[in-house]
Amino acid sequence: MTDKSVETITTKIWRETPESDNPFAAADCFCSGYDVYGDLLKNASLIDYLYLLFKLERPTSQQSALLEGLAIALANPGPRDHSVRAAMSAGVGGSTHASALIAALSVGAGNLGGAREVFHAMEYWQLCATNLQDWQQIIKNPPQEGRADVWSPMEHPPGFDPNGISCPTPVIKTLAHLVEVGQTPHLSWLQDNRQQLEEFADCPLAFSGVAAAALFDLDFLPEQAEMLYLLLRLPGAAVHALEQEKLGWRKYPFFANGFKLNP
Amino acid sequence: MPVHSKLEKFEDNWQTSIGGWSLEGKVVLRGKDVFTELNEKPWMEYLLYAATGKESPKIARLMEAMWVICTSFPDPRIWNNRISALAGTARSTGVLAAAGSLAVTEATIYGLKPIKGATDFLYRAEARLDPRVRV
Numbered sequence: 104m105t106d107k108s109v110e111t112i113t114t115k116i117w118r119e120t121p122e123s124d125n126p127f128a129a130a131d132c133f134c135s136g137y138d139v140y141g142d143l144l145k146n147a148s149l150i151d152y153l154y155l156l157f158k159l160e161r162p163t164s165q166q167s168a169l170l171e172g173l174a175i176a177l178a179n180p181g182p183r184d185h186s187v188r189a190a191m192s193a194g195v196g197g198s199t200h201a202s203a204l205i206a207a208l209s210v211g212a213g214n215l216g217g218a219r220e221v222f223h224a225m226e227y228w229q230l231c232a233t234n235l236q237d238w239q240q241i242i243k244n245p246p247q248e249g250r251a252d253v254w255s256p257m258e259h260p261p262g263f264d265p266n267g268i269s270c271p272t273p274v275i276k277t278l279a280h281l282v283e284v285g286q287t288p289h290l291s292w293l294q295d296n297r298q299q300l301e302e303f304a305d306c307p308l309a310f311s312g313v314a315a316a317a318l319f320d321l322d323f324l325p326e327q328a329e330m331l332y333l334l335l336r337l338p339g340a341a342v343h344a345l346e347q348e349k350l351g352w353r354k355y356p357f358f359a360n361g362f363k364l365n366p
Numbered sequence: 367m368p369v370h371s372k373l374e375k376f377e378d379n380w381q382t383s384i385g386g387w388s389l390e391g392k393v394v395l396r397g398k399d400v401f402t403e404l405n406e407k408p409w410m411e412y413l414l415y416a417a418t419g420k421e422s423p424k425i426a427r428l429m430e431a432m433w434v435i436c437t438s439f440p441d442p443r444i445w446n447n448r449i450s451a452l453a454g455t456a457r458s459t460g461v462l463a464a465a466g467s468l469a470v471t472e473a474t475i476y477g478l479k480p481i482k483g484a485t486d487f488l489y490r491a492e493a494r495l496d497p498r499v500r501v
Contacts, residue, residue: 109378127373185456189449189466196445197474202466206449209466213456253459352475358443 169285179339186211190340194347207340224315225325262312287320
């Protein structure tokens with residue numbers, strides 16, 4: 104041990120008291136003042152606790168229902184999704200289970216259908232709110248990212264699918280459900296103005312756009328929304344990776360005939 | 367509060383003989399100054415020294431040749447490469463792509479598990495042939 108004072112961790116999220124026989128184990132844990140193992144464990148839903156962790160306050164029943172609806176809608180993006188395919192690729196190769204989720208996060212982080220797109224869509228909501236003219240303007244003249252950014256520049260309006268033809272049924276159904284349970288202003292406005300916005304964007308609304316509107320209505324910041332979008336889509340990646348691990352690589356597409364090496 | 371014999375001595379200090387950076391701007395790796403003693407080393411020799419403490423241009427050259435022809439076939443269908451290809455499609459970052467691919471490389475049908483298995487076999491075979499070698 105050194106004779107200098109011990110450095111400490113600063114957090115508003117968490118407070119612990121140590122066990123009487125072991126200073127390195129927690130006895131009581133409080134999340135934003137709530138006793139985690141004495142109160143939340145018995146009385147909170149996972150969604151309520153998730154909201155509390157991010158917002159440091161308990162959700163209203165409407166907020167809880169809205170976040171739960173979004174969580175169910177996002178839990179399994181399905182094997183069409185790039186991040187799920189990444190996890191499946193880990194599964195067929197017999198990679199470590201952690202790496203399947205790391206692969207899903209690495210791919211699902213991107214700004215084409217991934218969490219970074221939600222981040223940018225949240226910025227658009229911050230700038231435009233429910234002003235249709237502002238949306239038209241920002242889609243026409245999108246903001247330029249900084250030169251030192253590690254991300255490639257957005258190539259399409261965030262929240263919309265540049266490869267889409269019409270708005271997919273699950274996106275429409277999710278938007279309708281979230282409007283019904285949340286009764287929140289931006290989701291409702293998005294539902295009312297979806298087709299107009301899609302005309303501006305020249306492509307249909309995507310899950311990233313619905314998620315951004317819902318998380319904006321829940322008063323999340325863009326970086327919080329980006330994190331949640333990464334987290335909430337992991338269950339599907341996990342189970343698809345495990346299933347492909349069992350099935351093996353012979354039952355997974357390898358493009359043996361479809362691959363062409365150009366000169 | 368009782369003293370925790372195992373953990374308390376590590377609570378506020380971090381001891382290592384591998385390397386570190388000092389506020390004066392000195393960077394040390396395994397006892398050598400990175401800016402004055404290791405600055406002329408080729409990358410692979412530096413990596414070999416960092417990982418094992420060995421200084422051998424011959425082993426480093428062997429590793430480099432293995433790296434070029436054995437360890438990374440540039441085909442996007444191979445499952446770890448596929449992660450990076452998907453990351454590119456989804457417009458993720460370069461480091462996230464590489465990190466995802468690297469994580470997945472500890473695989474059963476290719477990558478690290480076959481390499482560890484084959485290496486283990488060679489060590490055990492050598493021990494069987496020469497009783498002086500211990501595994």
